[in-house]
Amino acid sequence: MPSAIAAAVAPANLERTIDSLDATVIDAERRKALLARSFELRSGREKPGRYWKIDLDALDYDRLSTTGTATAPKITAPQARGLVACDLATAAREHGDLLARAFGIAVRAHDNKFAALATALCNAGAFIYVPADVAVDEPIEIAYDARGALFPYTIVFAEHGASVSVIERISGQNDAFVCGVSEIATGESAAVTYAAEQQLPSDGQAIFTRAAKPGKDSNVVWCVADMGARLTVGSIDVIVEYSGIDAQINSLFFPRDDQHVDVVSTVQHNVGESQSQTIVKSAATGRGQARYLGNIRIAPHAQGTESSLRDDALLLSTRAHIDSVPALEIGANDVKAYHGATVGALDDEQIFYMTSRGIAPADAEKMIALGFFEPVIGRFPTNALRERLRAALEAKVS
Amino acid sequence: MNTDSSQATSPSDRGLIIRDLRAGVAGNHILKGINLQVEPGRVHALMGPNGSGKSTLAFSLTGHPNYQVESGSVTLDGQDLLALPPDKRAKAGLFLSFQYPAAIPGVKVANFLHAARQAVRPGDLTPGKFRALLMEKLETLDMDPTFLGRYLNDGFSGGEKKRLEMLQLAVLQPKYAVLDETDSGLDVDALRAVGESINALRKTDEGKQTGFLIITHYPRILQHVEPDVVHVMMDGRIVKEGSAELAQRIEREGYDKIREESEQLA
Numbered sequence: 001m002p003s004a005i006a007a008a009v010a011p012a013n014l015e016r017t018i019d020s021l022d023a024t025v026i027d028a029e030r031r032k033a034l035l036a037r038s039f040e041l042r043s044g045r046e047k048p049g050r051y052w053k054i055d056l057d058a059l060d061y062d063r064l065s066t067t068g069t070a071t072a073p074k075i076t077a078p079q080a081r082g083l084v085a086c087d088l089a090t091a092a093r094e095h096g097d098l099l100a101r102a103f104g105i106a107v108r109a110h111d112n113k114f115a116a117l118a119t120a121l122c123n124a125g126a127f128i129y130v131p132a133d134v135a136v137d138e139p140i141e142i143a144y145d146a147r148g149a150l151f152p153y154t155i156v157f158a159e160h161g162a163s164v165s166v167i168e169r170i171s172g173q174n175d176a177f178v179c180g181v182s183e184i185a186t187g188e189s190a191a192v193t194y195a196a197e198q199q200l201p202s203d204g205q206a207i208f209t210r211a212a213k214p215g216k217d218s219n220v221v222w223c224v225a226d227m228g229a230r231l232t233v234g235s236i237d238v239i240v241e242y243s244g245i246d247a248q249i250n251s252l253f254f255p256r257d258d259q260h261v262d263v264v265s266t267v268q269h270n271v272g273e274s275q276s277q278t279i280v281k282s283a284a285t286g287r288g289q290a291r292y293l294g295n296i297r298i299a300p301h302a303q304g305t306e307s308s309l310r311d312d313a314l315l316l317s318t319r320a321h322i323d324s325v326p327a328l329e330i331g332a333n334d335v336k337a338y339h340g341a342t343v344g345a346l347d348d349e350q351i352f353y354m355t356s357r358g359i360a361p362a363d364a365e366k367m368i369a370l371g372f373f374e375p376v377i378g379r380f381p382t383n384a385l386r387e388r389l390r391a392a393l394e395a396k397v398s
Numbered sequence: 399m400n401t402d403s404s405q406a407t408s409p410s411d412r413g414l415i416i417r418d419l420r421a422g423v424a425g426n427h428i429l430k431g432i433n434l435q436v437e438p439g440r441v442h443a444l445m446g447p448n449g450s451g452k453s454t455l456a457f458s459l460t461g462h463p464n465y466q467v468e469s470g471s472v473t474l475d476g477q478d479l480l481a482l483p484p485d486k487r488a489k490a491g492l493f494l495s496f497q498y499p500a501a502i503p504g505v506k507v508a509n510f511l512h513a514a515r516q517a518v519r520p521g522d523l524t525p526g527k528f529r530a531l532l533m534e535k536l537e538t539l540d541m542d543p544t545f546l547g548r549y550l551n552d553g554f555s556g557g558e559k560k561r562l563e564m565l566q567l568a569v570l571q572p573k574y575a576v577l578d579e580t581d582s583g584l585d586v587d588a589l590r591a592v593g594e595s596i597n598a599l600r601k602t603d604e605g606k607q608t609g610f611l612i613i614t615h616y617p618r619i620l621q622h623v624e625p626d627v628v629h630v631m632m633d634g635r636i637v638k639e640g641s642a643e644l645a646q647r648i649e650r651e652g653y654d655k656i657r658e659e660s661e662q663l664a
Contacts, residue, residue, distance in 0.1 A: 349500045350501075352463065352484060353496065353500040353502070355483070356488055356493075356494055356496075357485075358488035358489050358518035358570070359485060359513050359514055359517045360517065361485065363517075367502075367510070368502055368504075368505065370505075371502055371504025371549070371550075372503070374503070375503065
């Protein structure tokens, strides 16, 4: 085990992070066990291509600084009856029972290298709890500002008939290393939208495990935008265990310069009569490298499932590379499953069409590239977030 | 003293003037010496059977990268078009209505029109006035304002695409407009709508000055838009010119008769 990590899990350091957490959901013994587990497990991600430079099973943790890096997120929430929206330490102190109920429903840290690491070293986090039949009418914003190594754990739990939108913003200082977990769990007929906007500096690293387990007749929407960091590793899952669920995974990323992005999404339909939609738009320029693996798994008895996967990748330089792999495993016969994937450069006919109207070629390319992301940007909550994403994309194509 | 006349426009330079244009695509010689002059404020029809080179002419004029001009000249009010990239040709005042306009998902019609108008006429309208112009043109063309919020040609029917080309023509107000088979693939109602929209534009102050080159296989759009001159193209050459009556003759007799006559002349 790397020495920086070993130091991080030393009892003195753990106490400095979130000691109250240990009393409720995770104690020092379990942290140690998960940490060991993290180094036993393989990431399960092979190097996607020959230009891909980073081995996810041999990340360099020794340079990480984990002392004094714990930072509670800034949380902005509207008023709503019974709503809990606080940092994890406060939640553990004041809402221990609720937190214990919600923790670990969707994410199985024991089975996932990076979720195990994030849980073992958790030094920041947020807890959002929405009571039954409460509609939180404005999005809750959770802003993490990472210094050194940050291991944020964000939990959203919506009871029967509740609805909420959460926007997670991840920014940080140079060299920030962020390894986090986000999980969503709901009761019946609930609705949760969870948007994540990662804008770390260009030498940062971001590793996120995100999973949702919606209740019967519930809607769950993931919107994940990975813009910054030199390395982004994401997994975005929805586990469908009930009927009547409507789940969406929306993801966009755009490596440029030497950025690497590796995203895997999985919708696991274990029960039928539910639907899911996965939409991924990615672009790469400079020496940007990306790999996307889109899994749709429909269990043999999950009849009546309707599931689609749309994945488009745009290459804006000859040295950029995107590997895009849709993977459908369909065990049931009475289902509707669609998938479509494209990888390509900007279309010459589109550019010619725009230039024939007087638009300069560089501007035409920019408009087309930005337009390419619009169908997925349109699914992100709030105009302010959409505008921030457009600005970030525009900076990348400039 | 009048030694530097490269930027000057004398009355005789006025027009979209094509001289002995030879051009092709993928190594095939298609245009074999086209001579044609489109005058401001006039409607020229360019007719010809399939494969005669009409679309090659349209793309050569606008500078499509797949089309190679071998020799000849094209000037727009005295300016050498062939020396310019496509965007500069548009700025010079040329417009092509595409037979198959590209769909560009994610780019809204309103934003595209604004970018294009800004490109060809930088800063001439405030956003508010631009919006007013858009609304006025939509009304002239009897188009629904919801068009503006849709993605460019994305999921448009054939008729909607042609209507949008006409809207662009109206908003960009070019000096010369080349309409490439704008009538193809349209049903009778859509064809009438397109014809009426061209006529409506021709009644506006700017439209009165616009020179039109309407490229068509069938004479039927010319029942809605009366041409001042008809040019007939075959095998990469203009073989016959005449008045609107020539289009009616083609309607009655087809192209074969004209082909025979031109071959006898040759």
